[in-house]
Amino acid sequence: MSLRKKEERRFILVFLAPAFLLFTGLVFLPAIRALLYSLQKWDGLGTPEWVGLRNFARLLRDDDIFLVALGHNLILFAIAGGCTIALALFFASILSQKIRGASIFRVAFFFPNVIALVAVALLWILLYSTTNFGVINAMLAQVQGAAAAAGLPFPEIDLPFPFLQSRYLISSIIPMIVWSATGFYMVLFLAAIGGIPQSYYEAARLEGASHFQQFIHITLPLLREILVVAAVFMIITLMKFFDPIWVMENEVPNRDSHVLATLLYQKVFTEYDMGYASAVAVLLFLIVLAASAFSLTWSRKERIEY
Amino acid sequence: MDKVRTILAYTVLIGWLLAVVLPMVWVLVNSLRSSKEFVQNPFGMPWLVTGVPADGLLELSEIEAARARASAGEDAGLALERLDQLARDFAKLDSENNGALEAGVVYGDPAETLSGEEVAAVERAAGRSLAISAAISNYRKAWVESNFSRFFFNSLWVTGWSLFGTLALASMAAYVLARFEFRGNRWLFLFFISGMMIPAQLLLIPVFFEFSWLSDVGTRFLEPFGLRFQLYDSHFGLILLYIALSLPFTILVLSGFFKSLPGALREAAIMDGCGEYRTFWHVMLPLAKPGLITAAIFNFLGIWNEYIFALVFVNTPEKKTLPLGLASVSIQAQYKTDFGLMFAGLVIVVVPTLLVYVLLQRQLTQGITTGAIKG
Numbered sequence: 001m002s003l004r005k006k007e008e009r010r011f012i013l014v015f016l017a018p019a020f021l022l023f024t025g026l027v028f029l030p031a032i033r034a035l036l037y038s039l040q041k042w043d044g045l046g047t048p049e050w051v052g053l054r055n056f057a058r059l060l061r062d063d064d065i066f067l068v069a070l071g072h073n074l075i076l077f078a079i080a081g082g083c084t085i086a087l088a089l090f091f092a093s094i095l096s097q098k099i100r101g102a103s104i105f106r107v108a109f110f111f112p113n114v115i116a117l118v119a120v121a122l123l124w125i126l127l128y129s130t131t132n133f134g135v136i137n138a139m140l141a142q143v144q145g146a147a148a149a150a151g152l153p154f155p156e157i158d159l160p161f162p163f164l165q166s167r168y169l170i171s172s173i174i175p176m177i178v179w180s181a182t183g184f185y186m187v188l189f190l191a192a193i194g195g196i197p198q199s200y201y202e203a204a205r206l207e208g209a210s211h212f213q214q215f216i217h218i219t220l221p222l223l224r225e226i227l228v229v230a231a232v233f234m235i236i237t238l239m240k241f242f243d244p245i246w247v248m249e250n251e252v253p254n255r256d257s258h259v260l261a262t263l264l265y266q267k268v269f270t271e272y273d274m275g276y277a278s279a280v281a282v283l284l285f286l287i288v289l290a291a292s293a294f295s296l297t298w299s300r301k302e303r304i305e306y
Numbered sequence: 307m308d309k310v311r312t313i314l315a316y317t318v319l320i321g322w323l324l325a326v327v328l329p330m331v332w333v334l335v336n337s338l339r340s341s342k343e344f345v346q347n348p349f350g351m352p353w354l355v356t357g358v359p360a361d362g363l364l365e366l367s368e369i370e371a372a373r374a375r376a377s378a379g380e381d382a383g384l385a386l387e388r389l390d391q392l393a394r395d396f397a398k399l400d401s402e403n404n405g406a407l408e409a410g411v412v413y414g415d416p417a418e419t420l421s422g423e424e425v426a427a428v429e430r431a432a433g434r435s436l437a438i439s440a441a442i443s444n445y446r447k448a449w450v451e452s453n454f455s456r457f458f459f460n461s462l463w464v465t466g467w468s469l470f471g472t473l474a475l476a477s478m479a480a481y482v483l484a485r486f487e488f489r490g491n492r493w494l495f496l497f498f499i500s501g502m503m504i505p506a507q508l509l510l511i512p513v514f515f516e517f518s519w520l521s522d523v524g525t526r527f528l529e530p531f532g533l534r535f536q537l538y539d540s541h542f543g544l545i546l547l548y549i550a551l552s553l554p555f556t557i558l559v560l561s562g563f564f565k566s567l568p569g570a571l572r573e574a575a576i577m578d579g580c581g582e583y584r585t586f587w588h589v590m591l592p593l594a595k596p597g598l599i600t601a602a603i604f605n606f607l608g609i610w611n612e613y614i615f616a617l618v619f620v621n622t623p624e625k626k627t628l629p630l631g632l633a634s635v636s637i638q639a640q641y642k643t644d645f646g647l648m649f650a651g652l653v654i655v656v657v658p659t660l661l662v663y664v665l666l667q668r669q670l671t672q673g674i675t676t677g678a679i680k681g
Contacts, residue, residue, distance in 0.1 A: 007581075007582065008486070008582065009488075011482075011582040011583070012482050012486055012488055015478040015479060015481065015482045015586075016478070016479050016482050016483075016494070018475050018478070018479075019475040019476060019478065019479035019498070019553055019557070020479070020494075022475065022546065022549060022550045022553065023498060023501060023550055023553050023554070025516075025550070026509075026513060026516075026546060026547055026550035026551075027501050027504060027509065027550050027551065027553075027554075028497070028501070029512075029516075030508075030509045030512035030513045030516060031504050031508055031509060031512075033512035033516075034508045034509065034511060034512050037511060037512065044515070090318075091319070091322070094315050094318070094319065095319075099312070099315065099316075105319050105322075105323060106671070107667055108323050108326055108327060109322065109323070109326060110663075110667070110670075110671070111326060111327075111330075111660070111663060112326055114607050114611075114659045114660065114662070114663045115611070115656050115659060115660075116610070116611035116613070116628075116629050116632075116655055116656070116659070117611065117613065118611070118613050118629040118632055118633050118655075119629070119632060119652050119655050119656055122632065122633070122636050122648065122652060123329055123333060123652065125640075126645075126648075127329065131345075132345070132348065133344065133345065133348035133645075135329075135332075135348070179325065179326070182322075183326075184674070187671055187674050187675070188674055190675075191674060191675035194675070211311070236505070239505060240505050240506060240507065242507075242613070242614050243613045243614065243629075246613075246614075246617075246633075247633050247636075247637075250637055260507070261507050261614070264507050264510070265507075265510075265614075265618075268510065268511055268514075269618075274511055277511060278508075278511055280507075281505070281507045281508040281510075281511070282508065284505050284507060284508070285503075285504065285505055285508050288503060288505055289503060292503065
């Protein structure tokens with residue numbers, strides 16, 4: 001072992017240690033701890049008691065609130081996530097065509113993504129309000145009036161519609177998510193479309209393919225991988241979804257409006273049921289893990305090289 | 307055909323542009339209007355623009371002073387009976403609000419309360435512009451009375467130190483992982499990256515108890531020196547947590563940058579007699595600057611807007627960060643129908659992120675782009 005090697009080894013140790021210690025102490029070990037908590041019955045004060053998988057049995061069998069909350073997460077993922085990705089793809093395909101002002105649209109569309117979700121939620125509380133300043137209800141009333149005057153069919157709903165009531169909250173949050181997240185995914189897709197060689201499109205144009213055909217046969221297949229990345233990212237974000245529900249429900253969500261994260265929070269800080277809450281967290285982790293693993297293997301298999 | 311397509315494309319794009327931008331403009335405009343103006347007409351322009359006052363923001367003391375001058379026969383800008391009426395309006399309103407008026411707001415239909423000339427007279431008497439005070443009072447209420455100044459500096463403090471710590475620790479670790487050969491290197495890298503898979507909720511409970519345990523142990527050691535060691539409900543604990551949570555992503559980004567630097571650089575610097583530390587500091591870090599900036603922007607946005615960890619690990623109102631403060635103040639403001647305060651609070655929270663975004667949007671987009679192409 002030369003002196004130089006010794007010095008190098010010490011340098012490696014010194015540079016890795018702080019990050020390693022902090023990450024191990026505050027992320028890795030607590031994650032292991034959470035797995036242990038999920039196998040225990042504990043109120044946070046007394047001595048924990050081993051119960052094996054009973055917490056998981058409880059949350060899957062005893063009451064269905066866990067499944068209801070999980071269902072809400074999945075609804076958000078399917079509808080809000082689906083709409084966001086579809087819209088982002090649509091905007092990205094338009095903006096990649098070198099139209100005038102593309103950069104202005106790109107910058108503006110991304111902007112809602114940088115606003116704190118808490119602030120977004122408060123903004124939408126105002127937009128959804130049932131009083132005279134509820135912008136969305138006012139617009140609906142206008143549309144309803146115009147439709148009635150023109151004799152066009154319009155769903156018979158009583159306005160103002162109580163968007164912020166617990167039982168409609170999950171549906172009401174969908175447009176909010178689309179509003180705030182679309183810009184991010186659009187930038188992601190724009191980058192990927194920018195990486196597709198222009199010659200492909202030129203060849204397709206020579207063959208007489210329409211814009212739509214080009215999109216279906218060139219853009220979409222080549223974007224498969226990034227679409228999978230986007231879907232995984234969406235699952236990770238929407239499984240953790242917490243802030244807007246918490247703020248809109250004034251810190252007391254109920255059966256109608258719970259998602260996994262709010263349920264977990266309530267179990268810990270109002271019911272002191274650490275085991276149940278940890279079991280929720282562990283299942284949440286497993287869902288994210290499974291989704292990512294599945295998508296990674298799937299996209300590897302289907303990889304297109306160009 | 308192509309023309310139709312272009313028109314359609316622009317229609318959709320401009321529609322979404324309006325959907326994105328208008329709500330924010332709406333917030334900004336209404337943060338400059340009194341709550342009453344807002345409730346009367348949610349889509350009006352601020353009085354600053356129209357010059358039509360909704361409610362004269364007069365302090366009762368100002369009305370009293372003007373009345374004293376008027377009864378002494380001096381020119382007080384308004385007639386005595388008018389001043390009497392204003393004082394009565396004010397007292398009535400004050401009693402309706404349980405004496406909790408921040409500024410004397412003279413209610414009534416805007417057109418009825420004060421005429422244009424009267425406004426001018428009152429402004430002369432009060433020695434200040436009512437329009438300005440209507441706009442400023444929301445911000446004053448938010449910044450001073452609702453403690454937003456405190457929240458703002460808490461956020462700045464916590465975010466600043468978290469960013470500094472994250473970039474320091476992550477760049478050191480990423481540099482070693484990317485440029486040095488040693489056993490277990492690959493595994494260690496994967497170990498760090500695996501942290502990106504862990505949802506925050508999994509950590510809430512164990513870290514909560516870990517913090518209280520560590521605080522007990524730390525305090526026992528430090529007590530003889532008269533020091534208290536606190537991690538729960540302290541900015542220090544929150545900062546440590548934010549650093550730990552930001553490490554995986556930041557190490558991933560930075561190691562990509564360090565990997566892309568030419569290998570001969572380090573050899574050359576070492577040959578020239580720089581030590582490993584100096585090489586890192588003077589050669590490698592400056593070259594990795596784009597990566598550092600990208601990581602800094604993403605982490606800034608993430609930490610500045612973070613809610614759930616702050617909610618769990620901060621208890622004392624004076625220690626709250628901006629998102630927490632905004633949430634609690636807004637809930638109260640809605641009950642009091644003080645929308646002006648709520649809008650001002652929203653602006654205070656959004657403006658810093660907006661500034662960072664506008665100034666650095668190119669690097670931010672590039673960061674996503676390189677991530678997308680490489681990842």
